[in-house]
């Protein structure tokens with residue numbers, strides 16, 4: 001086995017969207033950087049829908065033109081039958097950015113790594129690091145590739161290994177994990193032209209299915225598109241009910257009527273792939289000589305469909321701070337920037353958890369289903385309580401997208417005078433044609449944001 005020595009400014013472990021965005025930006029800033037990626041980008045990767053707004057990040061990274069040429073498919077929106085049988089759609093064409101994309105995810109990640117290489121970064125594929133050792137100058141790390149081992153010194157390390165958290169777990173960083181969600185997925189060739197290109201989400205008792213049509217490698221599948229279908233469930237349910245068995249999985253799929261409609265004949269999977277899909281966050285996303293980016297720092301439920309954009313954004317932000325740290329050292333300004341990064345990491349994750357809880361609370365069809373019980377926040381609003389808008393109340397700074405089309409201003413207007421919560425819900429549901437649960441959650445949100453308050457009960461008039 002050949003061995004060598006080398007020195008770098010930054011070693012990035014993990015070459016997904018977050019690691020590549022970090023390395024690309026650092027290389028453009030003139031720093032010496034390398035990515036250690038464990039794969040050759042040849043195996044399937046999960047996570048495939050890009051929202052329209054991600055274009056801005058790709059432009060910022062200077063990869064937009066390559067992305068346009070790569071043959072990813074246009075995605076026109078999301079649809080869900082969440083909380084009822086009714087299919088509700090969110091059409092991307094009504095956003096300022098136009099359509100989104102269904103990715104060939106292998107190609108997307110491999111192209112980002114190639115862009116980082118063109119910008120001057122080194123990419124070691126099929127590579128792993130061995131125990132990193134801290135030194136006064138930085139780090140010493142052994143990087144192993146097939147047939148070689150190099151000892152590399154680096155001033156800083158970045159963990160971009162996603163949910164694997166391969167580096168920070170060795171550095172003793174504390175992780176909080178909020179569930180044990182898994183994706184159990186399969187892909188089926190599409191033989192006929194299809195009109196419905198939305199991503200479709202459909203709950204079932206032990207979780208929810210999502211499906212999307214994705215680009216496929218033609219020789220492998222005999223078709224240039226596949227239906228990608230994943231069941232999102234919990235690890236213990238997967239074990240208890242043997243959900244990885246193709247027969248059990250496809251039995252559950254046949255209970256998801258809207259998904260079956262789009263797939264046509266009941267497909268029989270040969271094999272079910274598994275990927276972790278839990279929500280987790282690091283207590284500290286940076287430490288002595290290291291920083292975590294992307295899913296490694298905070299990973300979100302795939303329902304949010306925003307992990308790739310978050311990963312790119314996190315890499316861009318981290319690269320900015322690292323560039324300043326390595327040029328000016330441990331200054332007050334740099335410490336303030338790191339504190340601000342940590343604070344926004346925590347606030348964003350708290351906000352995400354609140355939104356996730358609101359969203360899961362909207363699905364009440366399986367009150368005894370374990371998957372749902374574990375995620376549902378109770379409805380706490382007392383129907384007899386009397387709600388009133390606080391003086392000068394305006395819509396809160398943040399309103400979860402999942403509560404739309406409910407308008408906070410219309411709820412505030414409904415509470416200009418103290419009214420019983422049950423009456424507000426009933427009249428609003430009838431007037432706006434919106435489900436009760438969404439209105440109750442909206443009122444709870446406004447109460448927590450102190451936009452609404454509880455009025456004291458009306459005084460009894462007493463005997464004459």
Ligand SMILES: Cc1cc2nc3c(=O)[nH]c(=O)nc-3n(C[C@H](O)[C@H](O)[C@H](O)COP(=O)(O)OP(=O)(O)OC[C@H]3O[C@@H](n4cnc5c(N)ncnc54)[C@H](O)[C@@H]3O)c2cc1C
Nearest residue numbers: 014016017018038047049162166183294295306307308311
């Ligand atoms: C089922 C599912 C569906 C999803 N759907 C969407 C979606 O539709 N849209 C969306 O935006 N997001 C989606 N996501 C989330 C999205 O995939 C992630 O948020 C995103 O990939 C995070 O990027 P990352 O670079 O931080 O991590 P990753 O993409 O996980 O990249 C980590 C990289 O590190 C490498 N690596 C791991 N361990 C090591 C090691 N020890 N040494 C070296 N390299 C290592 C991996 O090979 C990989 O290249 C989904 C996630 C799941 C689980």
